[in-house]
Amino acid sequence: DTGxxxxxRHKITKRxxxxxxxCDPISEHNRLYWYRQTLGQGPxxxxxxxxxxQLEKSRLLSDRFSAERPKGSFSTLEIQxxxxxxxxxxxxxSSQEARTQYFGPGTRLxxx
Amino acid sequence: TQLLEQSPQFLSIQEGENLTVYCNSSSVFSSLQWxxxxxxxxxxxxxxxxxxxxxxxxxxxxxxxGDARKDSSLHITAAQPGDTGLYLCAGASxxxxxxxxxxxxxxxxxxx
Numbered sequence: 001d002t003g004x005x006x007x008x009r010h011k012i013t014k015r016x017x018x019x020x021x022x023c024d025p026i027s028e029h030n031r032l033y034w035y036r037q038t039l040g041q042g043p044x045x046x047x048x049x050x051x052x053x054q055l056e057k058s059r060l061l062s063d064r065f066s067a068e069r070p071k072g073s074f075s076t077l078e079i080q081x082x083x084x085x086x087x088x089x090x091x092x093x094s095s096q097e098a099r100t101q102y103f104g105p106g107t108r109l110x111x112x
Numbered sequence: 113t114q115l116l117e118q119s120p121q122f123l124s125i126q127e128g129e130n131l132t133v134y135c136n137s138s139s140v141f142s143s144l145q146w147x148x149x150x151x152x153x154x155x156x157x158x159x160x161x162x163x164x165x166x167x168x169x170x171x172x173x174x175x176x177x178g179d180a181r182k183d184s185s186l187h188i189t190a191a192q193p194g195d196t197g198l199y200l201c202a203g204a205s206x207x208x209x210x211x212x213x214x215x216x217x218x219x220x221x222x223x224x
Contacts, residue, residue: 004154006154033212040216041216041217042116042200042202042214042215042216042217043155043200043212043214044214045211045212045213048211056211091154091155093154093212098204100143100145100157100160101145101157101212102157103147103154103155103156103157104154105152105153105154106152106153106154108152
């Protein structure tokens, strides 16, 4: 197993466009998490899935953000009508139950 | 609101020096993790501490969890340029431990 993977690694988009990121967790992990990290800060929790169920969403996740994990394996995070304030590193992590989370390399989003 | 405060925020030292990084909170955590993050990459797990008073060693790195499970420290002996990076502490929170709270990190630069 090669760990958590994320695609794309970098995304540059214009304000108002929609973007979608993908995360493939470690195969035996049932929990999947999304975080956002801005410059000079630690990652901030956005949402998490237990299998295919989305069990918690942060207040940071506005209605322009939606995440899915349709078959309990990979997950997608979509941002609609992007704004410059959405520019950040979007990190995905996975874990087996409440054990330690392992992070992917992240997707760096730049909104022009 | 649970917060993890890390100090110092930035540290620049010469190769061979020792250093200690602190992670403090007013809240109790069921476990605490230390990660290291390189620019443009996701955090990489260094250690998880669970028991109050626990000490773990990873080569030149020594991690300690406070007796009350509210704080932790990371001590690096004889720092090397390869130790350069952002060190993040993170605490497990939320019902079932799903939510991880991160500190803002300590950015370490070790000069050769």
